[in-house]
Every structure is written in C-alpha cells, then in structure tokens.
Amino acid sequence: MLFYSTNNKELKSDLKQAVIHGLAADKGLFMPESIPVLPDSFWDELPRLSLGEIGFETLKYFFCPEIPEDEFRQLTNEAFNFPVPVVPVSSNISALELFHGPTLAFKDIGARFLARVMARFTRDYERDINVLVATSGDTGSAVANGFLGVKGVNVFVLYPKGLVSDVQEKQFTTLGQNITAIEVDGTFDDCQRLVKTAFMDDGLKQQLTLTSANSINLARFLPQMVYYFFAYAQAVEQGHKELVVCVPSGNFGNLTAGLIAHRMGLPVKRFIAATNINDVVPKYLASGHYQAAPGIATPANAMDVGDPSNFIRIQKLFQHDLNRITEVMTGLSVNNDAIFSTIRDVFDSEAYVLDPHGAIAYYALDNCLEQGEHGIFLATAHPAKFPETVEKIIERRVEQPDRLKAFLNGEKKVENSSGLYEEFKQVILDNAL
Ligand SMILES: *Cc1c(COP(=O)(O)O)cnc(C)c1O
Numbered sequence: 001m002l003f004y005s006t007n008n009k010e011l012k013s014d015l016k017q018a019v020i021h022g023l024a025a026d027k028g029l030f031m032p033e034s035i036p037v038l039p040d041s042f043w044d045e046l047p048r049l050s051l052g053e054i055g056f057e058t059l060k061y062f063f064c065p066e067i068p069e070d071e072f073r074q075l076t077n078e079a080f081n082f083p084v085p086v087v088p089v090s091s092n093i094s095a096l097e098l099f100h101g102p103t104l105a106f107k108d109i110g111a112r113f114l115a116r117v118m119a120r121f122t123r124d125y126e127r128d129i130n131v132l133v134a135t136s137g138d139t140g141s142a143v144a145n146g147f148l149g150v151k152g153v154n155v156f157v158l159y160p161k162g163l164v165s166d167v168q169e170k171q172f173t174t175l176g177q178n179i180t181a182i183e184v185d186g187t188f189d190d191c192q193r194l195v196k197t198a199f200m201d202d203g204l205k206q207q208l209t210l211t212s213a214n215s216i217n218l219a220r221f222l223p224q225m226v227y228y229f230f231a232y233a234q235a236v237e238q239g240h241k242e243l244v245v246c247v248p249s250g251n252f253g254n255l256t257a258g259l260i261a262h263r264m265g266l267p268v269k270r271f272i273a274a275t276n277i278n279d280v281v282p283k284y285l286a287s288g289h290y291q292a293a294p295g296i297a298t299p300a301n302a303m304d305v306g307d308p309s310n311f312i313r314i315q316k317l318f319q320h321d322l323n324r325i326t327e328v329m330t331g332l333s334v335n336n337d338a339i340f341s342t343i344r345d346v347f348d349s350e351a352y353v354l355d356p357h358g359a360i361a362y363y364a365l366d367n368c369l370e371q372g373e374h375g376i377f378l379a380t381a382h383p384a385k386f387p388e389t390v391e392k393i394i395e396r397r398v399e400q401p402d403r404l405k406a407f408l409n410g411e412k413k414v415e416n417s418s419g420l421y422e423e424f425k426q427v428i429l430d431n432a433l
Contacts, residue, residue, distance in 0.1 A: 001062050003030035003218060006312045015066040016121045019114075020129070020209075022217045029309070030218045031316050036061045038265045046233045051084060052077035054233075055113075055226040058264065062222060067120055075120070076226075079113040084227045086234040086376065089352045093365055094238075095379040096231045099355075103141040103171050104382035104404060105302075106224070106254065111146030113223035114213055119150045130432050131155045131213045132198055134191035137164045138302045138381065141171030143213045144179045154432050155213075158182045158191040158417075158424075167385050167404065174410025180431045186419040194417070194424050204425055208432050215253030216309055224257035228266055231376055240374035246272040246365040247378050248357045250303035252281065252310040254378065255329070259317055262328065269373065271329040274364035276300045276339070281311060282331030288322050299339055299389045300356040302381070332364040339363070340393055347394045355383040355390060 003018040005011040005028030013021070018030045042057055049057065055076035056069075064072050082101045086094050101108030122129045131153060133143050140157040147155045157172045161183045173181040184191050195212070198204055215221045228245065235243055245268050247255040255273055262268055273281055276298040284290040292307035318324040334342075342359040346352050354362055361377035369375045383390045384398045391398055400408075415431070417424045 002033045004033050005029070006031060006316050015063065019117055019121055019217065019219045020211055022212045022214075029216055029313055031313055032062055032218075032222075032260075035260060035263045043265070046229065047237065049233070050077075051080040051226055051230050054229045055080045055223065058225055058229060058261070059223060063117070067117070071120070075116045076113070079116050079223065080109065080226055081112075082108070084230055086231050086238065087352075088238070089346065089350050089362070092369060092373070093362065093375045093377065094235065094240075095352070095358065095362075096227060096376050097379045098227060099379060099382035099385075101142075102145045102403060103138070104385050104401065105138045105142060106227075106378065106380040107138055107142030108146065109227065110215065110220040110224050110253070111142040111213065113146075114217055114220040115143075115146040115150050115153070117219045118147075118211075119153060122152045125152060125209075127209055128432065129153050129209050129211055130428065131211055132158070132195045132428075133213050134158045134188065134195045135164070135172070136160070136188040136301055136304070137168040138385075139214060140164075140181075141168060144172040144175055144181075147213075148175055148179060149177055153178060155179045156182060156428060156431070158184050158194060160187050160191055161185055163187065165386070165388065167387070167408065170407045170410060170412065173412040173414050174407055176413060180427070181414045182417050182424070182427055183414045184417045184419055184424075190419050194419070194421060197421050198425065198428070201425070204428070207429070214309075215251050221253035221257050221310060221313075222260070224254055225261040225264075228258050228261040228268070232266055232268065235374065235376060242373045243268050244270055244272065244365065244369060244373050244375045245378070246274055246361045246368075246375060248300070248303060248361040248380055249273050249275055249281065250278075250305040250308065252308040252314060254380070256310045256313045256317070259314060259328065263317065272361075272364050272368050273329055273331040274361045274377075275331065275333050276303050276360055277333060277335050278304055278306055279331075279333030280306060281308060282333045285322075285326055285329070285331040298336055298356075299386070300360055302357060303360070330368065332368060334360040334363050340389075342366075343390060343393045353383045353390065353394060353398060355379070355381045355386050357381050358383075
C-alpha cells in the first residue's frame with residue numbers, strides 16, 4: 001500500500017519511507033491511499049480473536065507484504081500484549097480500559113507497535129535512527145518504554161523542567177539503555193521548538209538520521225484501531241447494541257483510528273469527540289469554522305491542544321464535507337469543574353475511579369447518550385498517574401499498580417539543557433555516537 005500526503009494526494013510514499021520520515025516531503029501527514037472493507041470471515045472469527053490477532057487481521061492490509069505476514073503476526077502479538085477490558089461502570093456506560101500497559105496510558109499501544117515497525121525497517125540500516133520527542137508528560141513515557149532496548153534506535157525525550165508530574169517524569173528518566181531524557185529550562189513549547197530546529201538542521205541531519213514518534217507517524221496512530229474492534233466484540237458478548245463510542249481527544253490520533261476502523265466496517269452507531277476547554281473541534285463541528293488557538297492548561301493535560309495535528313486526517317477521510325463528518329461524530333467540550341464533579345459523582349455512585357481524561361469522556365457520553373444506546377468511553381489513563389487531582393477529590397488514596405511503584409523507586413538520570421539550541425545539539429551528538 002502507498003500513503004499520500006494530506007497536502008497533495010499525488011505525493012505518495014511507500015510504507016518504509018512513511019514510517020521512517022514521519023512527515024511527507026511537503027510537510028503533509030500520511031494517509032493510506034485506500035481503506036479496505038473487512039471480509040465477512042473476519043467478523044465471524046472476531047469473537048475468538050486475541051488483541052494481537054485482531055491487530056494482524058486488520059493492520060495487515062496496510063503493513064503487509066512490506067513486512068512479511070509471518071513476521072507481522074509475531075510483531076502484533078508482541079506489541080499488543082496487555083489486556084484492554086470493557087468494564088461496566090453504570091447501567092448504560094462501560095469503560096474501555098486502555099491503561100494496563102507499561103506506562104498506564106493508551107499511548108503504549110501505538111508506541112509499542114511503532115517501535116517494532118521502526119526496528120524492522122532499520123534492521124539493515126547502516127546507521128542508528130534517532131527519535132526526538134518533546135513531551136508534556138504521557139507521550140515521552142510511552143515512546144521511551146516502547147523503544148526501550150530496541151536495537152539501532154536511540155530515543156531523546158525532551159521535557160520542561162518542573163512542569164511534568166513526578167509520576168510522569170519517573171517513567172522516562174529512570175530507564176537508561178538507549179533512552180536519554182533531557183530536562184529543558186523552559187516550557188513544552190520550548191522543547192518542541194528545539195526538536196523542530198533539529199529537524200531543520202541540515203548539518204546535524206548529515207551526521208545523524210533523525211525522526212519523530214508522535215501521533216503524526218502513521219505507525220503510531222493506525223494501530224490504535226485494534227482496540228475498537230476488540231471493544232466491539234466484548235460489548236456484543238455482554239449483550240450491548242447500538243454502540244456509541246466516546247473518545248477523549250487532544251491531537252485526535254485516537255479518534256482518527258476509530259473512524260478508520262468504522263470505515264473498515266466496525267458497527268459503531270456514532271462517535272463523540274470529547275475535549276477539555278481546548279474546544280476548536282467541537283466548535284468546528286457546530287459551526288463549520290475551524291479556528292486554531294493557543295493551548296490552555298487543564299487537569300487533563302494530555303489533551304491541552306489548541307490546534308490538533310490529526311484533525312486534517314479526519315477532514316481527508318470525509319473529503320472536507322462537514323455534513324458527512326457530523327453524520328458520524330459530534331463533539332462536546334468539558335470544563336474543569338465538570339471534570340472534578342464527574343470524578344466525584346462516579347466514585348460516589350458507581351465506586352469507579354476515573355482519571356481526568358476519562359472523566360471528560362464519561363461526562364460527554366452521559367450527556368449525549370440517547371434511549372436504547374450503550375456508551376463505551378475510552379479510559380485513556382490510569383487514575384494513579386494523576387494522584388494530585390484524583391486523591392483530593394475522592395478523599396482517599398489511589399492504589400498504585402506494581403509497575404508504577406517500580407518506576408517511582410528508580411533513579412532519575414537526566415541531561416540538562418538551558419534551552420539553547422547549540423547546547424542541546426551537543427547533548428544529542430554525545431549520546432547518539
Ligand atoms: C494523548 C492522550 C489523550 C489524547 O489523545 P489524542 O490521540 O491526542 O487525541 C487522551 N488521554 C490521555 C491520557 C493521553 O495521554
């Protein structure tokens with residue numbers, strides 16, 4: 001399969017180029033040139049398939065034969081190796097818990113898959129690949145853990161000093177091996193600026209192969225399809241019909257994957273895009289007017305995005321036709337007070353502990369569900385990742401899973417950067433060679 005640039009449908013790349021470069025030559029995002037409809041045999045088999053097998057059966061159309069099928073089957077089984085249960089929360093709402101992976105957030109799915117695909121393509125490469133990621137918290141940990149120990153790949157995680165939570169920081173600063181954490185004196189935007197400058201630095205690029213690992217990369221957003229199919233199968237088995245899926249969204253990679261699954265035949269009635277007060281997309285869905293804005297900080301910080309990078313992919317899927325988009329999805333923006341009250345109410349009435357991101361999705365679903373529908377929201381992070389917010393509201397401690405405790409006991413090792421580009425570049429050169 002070839003992948004076209006969202007800036008120019010005629011500009012196409014093969015899978016390997018698309019994965020290694022992340023962005024098209026004209027800075028567009030890559031989209032699959034066609035989306036297959038899954039055969040009846042897939043739906044017959046689905047109730048018996050594991051997450052890894054669903055990954056193989058749905059992703060092979062995009063990744064094979066460039067990756068030989070037998071190798072790809074092993075890859076999906078390794079990447080999707082943790083449970084994603086559908087857990088009933090109230091009579092008409094269930095949580096799809098995506099936080100049982102190594103860093104307790106759904107980004108583990110995409111990052112684990114991307115790392116393995118990249119390693120496959122760089123296996124015969126003459127030099128190492130260097131992945132640069134700027135993070136405000138969750139992306140850095142998922143990418144670093146996804147790539148940990150992968151041969152031929154060095155990962156540099158840049159994060160703003162003092163602006164990520166202790167739990168988040170420990171998940172990418174204690175790893176060692178091929179992971180270098182860089183603590184930058186500045187904001188998340190400063191970190192992103194350093195990464196962008198590096199990508200434009202021809203001198204550096206002559207010395208090193210650089211790439212990114214954010215949800216711009218098709219091998220990171222596309223694998224997120226698998227859990228939509230898996231959730232559907234579980235919900236059907238639990239007797240639910242007329243499914244509505246609510247996705248807490250920031251850069252909209254997660255929802256894009258759901259919409260592609262839908263295009264492949266997933267029988268979901270409709271989707272809800274839930275955002276925090278960064279509400280460009282809900283506003284666009286209501287008015288047809290897209291107005292990017294600076295990101296505003298909220299307790300659901302992984303969704304603090306003022307100009308979602310993947311929204312262009314949704315527009316391409318529907319040929320920029322607002323009517324077609326709103327047939328499949330609606331949007332709702334949820335403010336901070338509603339996040340807090342939802343965490344409290346759902347704990348009081350259902351004894352279920354939400355994290356701030358999941359709370360946004362729960363609230364949106366609860367407000368939009370109609371008679372006869374069953375709602376599934378994507379629980380994208382474990383509440384123990386946000387103890388400062390959650391414990392104050394529910395007035396008790398959130399139990400920490402063992403893998404989180406292991407991180408918290410690890411020793412922090414970082415490189416420091418004042419935010420000056422030349423100094424940052426030297427850190428990369430010292431650790432890449
Ligand atoms: C990244 C993230 C999101 C937003 O996902 P997008 O694919 O960027 O829309 C939501 N919740 C959590 C916990 C995240 O880490």
